Amino acid sequence: MQDLSPGGAHVRAVHDEFHGDLLEVSMGPHHPSTHGVFRMVVTLDGERIVKLKPVFGYLHRNHEKLGEGTSYLGSMPYTDRLDYLCSMTNNWAYAVAVEKLAGLTVPERAEYVRVILAELTRLLNHTCLAGFLMQDCGCSGTPLMYAFREREKILDLFESLSGSRMMCNYQRFGGCRVDPPADWLARAQTLVDGYTAFLDEFEALLTGNEIVMARTQGVGCMSAALAVSAGVTGPALRATGVAHDLRKVDGYGVYPRFNFRVPLGAHGDVYDRYMIRVLEMRESVGILQQALAGLPGGPIMNPAAKLRGFRPKAGEAYGRIEGPKGEIGFYLISDGSPNPWRYRVRPPSFINLTILEDMCLGHTVADAVIILGSVDIVLGEVDR
Amino acid sequence: METPEQIRDRLLARFPGAQVTVVVNGSPSAQHSLLVDAAHGREMAGFLRDDPVLKLDQCSNVTGVDWPEKEVVETRKTTVPDPAGGTPKIIEEKSKRIEPGCLEVVYHLFSVALRHGPVVLRMRTGNRTDAVTLPSLTPVWRSCEFQEREVFDLFGVKFDGHPDLRRILMWDAFKDHPMRKDYVEPDDYEWEPTPHGDVLAKAKKHFPAPAAPAAAPTPPTATA
Helix, strand or coil: CCCCCCCCHHHHHHHHHHCCCEEEEEECCEEHHHCEECEEEEEEECCEEEEEEEECCCCCCCHHHHHHCCCCHHHHHHHCCCCCCCHHHHHHHHHHHHHHHHCCCCCHHHHHHHHHHHHHHHHHHHHHHHHHHHHHHCCCCHHHHHHHHHHHHHHHHHHHHHCCCCCCCCEECCEECCCCCHHHHHHHHHHHHHHHHHHHHHHHHHCCCHHHHHHHCCCCCCCHHHHHHCCCCCHHHHCCCCCCCHHHHCCCCCHHHCCCCCCCCCCCCHHHHHHHHHHHHHHHHHHHHHHHHHCCCCCCECCCCCCCCCCCCCEEEEEEEEECCEEEEEEEEECCCCCCCEEEEECHHHHHHHHHHHHHCCCCHHHHHHHHHHHCCCHHHHCC | CCCHHHHHHHHHHHCCCCCEEEECCCCCCCCCEEEECHHHHHHHHHHHHHCCCCCCCEEEEEEEEEECCEEEEEEEEEEECCCCCCCCEEEEEEEEEEECCEEEEEEEEEECCCCEEEEEEEEECCCCCCCCEEECCCCCCCCHHHHHHHHHHHHCCEEECCCCCCCCCCCCCCCCCCCCCCCCCCCCCCCCCCCCHHHHHHHHHHCCCCCCCCCCCCCCCCCC
């Protein structure tokens, strides 16, 4: 363990290096603004951050080793626990990787249902994120409460479809587990119809708010070149102005059939990252309307898909989708046995943190809190 | 996008003396990969990033794979003609061969600018014990920074040229590399106040019962 005793070697080293009064602050792991058990070792010159080292692993349970010790189907419920806000998209990404590995096709109805659930997850995640971010900014309570009110409605839908609010375990390789009944679709339609009104209300409260703008604009800027090099994906990358959305780039599933735009930012600061998410939610509402209107009939599972006793041929596959937090990918190596030889998760939250230090340098501790909040991490996925 | 064979040929033309082989992927995904030698790894990675045709500006995924050494049994059949003119005899000879193990690091490269990928790059260490150093690609793609630390932590690959090679998920004092296939988990991590079943068996094995107190010395018997 690093020696963190007062006056320990680390502080002395800092003093020797800078010949000044630098203060080393350990933020977290038990700190409400770190969104879980995450720690940042921050070195401060006055109020300015001159060094920031993230410390991980407090929630590490070696997810990948567990995945190698169980069957392909056995890992599916476990992917829920990665990013526990977005279990539907985690399931989908894993299903895509296995489908690539085994060459399975998915019925059209299942593809539509997957899109509906993924876009609902995106609404859920972005709504929560906006609420949390405002909480981090110091507008305590109100925005988060409104966000969680909407989140509960989506979770109710997930619960009635999959049996669980957050740990959905709904997708299967080759389709989905159960067919959504007509009344579920009607309820989803009601929610989608009402979502724009909620977004209008939410935006009226926040988007043009002078305090929010003063607090978030020009904070935590990230350049496009650095973001691409650092593997940043999702809304954080698009806030820098890079048009990279896997729904357009890879065109997986039935996304090419829907008409939607990819919002782009210009500055790559905290405000842009907030704004991108709000605009993405509006596009998601549009996709949901199209998908619910165009949902075809037919089977929900590929009858050729074999869930139990599933042994894909030896080989490997990397499958990825656009999760709400960025590119979530799974890399699988099969040796022909029932368990994967290698099971790897490409966690967007973890990789988006690579340049946390670059974004925070020169800002204050209070800014580091909102920069971290705007990156959007879930520690279940960061530490795996 | 170019096929892996085309990329291999261009790499070999650009870096004479380098070794590049295409590793064929047998699954329907058909994501074949390029196995490059460690000595030229970083220059080739830089070439792939800057090449105008490929422009692989994003290294999306970095991971390790452990390939322990395995025993391969090969059967060789030889046909021996019968000198008496009967049916020839088939003699089966079995030979055992130890295939050396290695650690492999896999990079999934994409192009954000040109919207193609993945190009899968692999590098292998000499063995799994002392020759485990590979060049770090963090100077080429910043996204390798944390992911290579993770490979170092969980697989034990040392990355030459990495700016800050420390454990990332396990704690600093941790000794082994948990993602290796031969990793044995410690048996004393779970403790229950009233152990039973498997846990009790493990605990008994790990914490041997304290030695019985030495027998009390017998008082000298009075001799008559």
